[in-house]
Amino acid sequence: MIEKLQELRVSNDAMNDPLELRRRIADEGYLFFKHLQSPDKLLALRREMLTVMQQGGWLVPGTDPLQAIARIAAQCTEGDTAYTDVYHEVYKLEAFHRAAHLPEVMDMIGKIMGRPVMPHPQKIARLWFPKYTAHTTPIHQDFVHFQGNFETLTCWAPVGDCPIELGGLAVLPGSHKVKRVLDHHFSLGAGGLYVDVPEQAQLHPELDVAWHTTNYEIGDSLIFPALMIHKALPNTTEDKLRVSLDNRYQAIGDPIAEHMLQPHLISTHPLTWDEVYRDWHTDDLKYYWRQYANPVTPRDxxxxxxxxxxxxxxxxxxxxxxxxxxxxxxxxxxxxxxxxxxxxxxxxxxxxxxxxxxxxxxx
Ligand SMILES: O=C(O)CCC(=O)C(=O)O
Ligand SMILES: [Fe+2]
Structure with a gap:
């Protein structure tokens, strides 16, 4: 069944109006901005990330890394050791971590929250193979994975243009108004947990099941809170890898869950911050969160x-x-x-x- 997708509302008109930004995110559960982030910086990051993936055998040899032409034989995903082997090499890139600290993103999150904010130490990239659609990120709320506090915001941004067939993010506007963590069930795909929307629609008749997404362009950014219901669309392209960032932001001083102080996917393979930092040229982002005494909560x-x-x-x-x-x-x-x-x-x-x-x- 081809589902009907609706367009995300663009909020660039309210970029300098914090009250309107807060009103919209409280009402609709997301804010979407065209070209919020510097396309030049993201393009440079795309080249760096995909060059590492090519060295790891994920791209067709001899092709331009910017084209992200996947070697289908290398298909793997989160949870596979083969995925982490290459992902953790990408994870060591200084520019990948710095992307979460771009002033345009920090300023916007600060305006929305109205308090001083910080990105979570645990940055996340999704490197999604084509024709591997059973492993698409399932319908979920971020809180089950990242925890800490409900006000935490996710910023999802493709590192390169991401038309619908490349499998970008889709949201259910207004779904954060369920105001609670919903029952999640076993699933394949990132995080391994999914919300059964028909089941929830019976319990929450106010839930409007209308998926919204867009043909994302590089620099576009989608921001939403931890209870918002969302999913990825399948990457149905013939041969293109989807590369995206999803970083989380919270107010300085609010609780953070202990695992968000660690690099991503360390249960598949250990990775320390010192290993991540080994080839960095600057020091300002190393252990930056230690200056903020956020209460740390155990992982649930x-x-x-x-x-x-x-x-x-x-x-x-x-x-x-x-x-x-x-x-x-x-x-x-x-x-x-x-x-x-x-x-x-x-x-x-x-x-x-x-x-x-x-x-x-x-x-
Ligand atoms: O990019 C994906 O496939 C998953 C991203 C996601 O769930 C998120 O940004 O919270
Ligand atoms: Fe998510």
């Missing part, structure tokens, strides 16, 4: 634990997506309690631990 594992329990149940029932999720867990952490459970369930189902490329349809 209940959402991930529930997703895992559902995956186990589904795997016992023969669900191939759940088998794939458990294979990933076993491969990356064979000796953890989850890894051992995953192994038992897979063995009982007579399934090995190798990656199953056959599963590749949308949710």
């Amino acid at each position: 594992m209940s959402y991930a634990d529930k997703g895992f329990a559902e995956a186990v149940e589904l795997a016992r029932g023969g669900d191939p997506r759940a088998h794939l999720a458990l294979q990933r867990i076993f491969k990356r952490e064979p000796n953890s309690p989850s890894g051992r459970v995953a192994q038992q369930v897979l063995m009982a189902a007579g399934i090995g631990v190798e990656h199953d490329k056959a599963i590749n349809s949308t949710h």
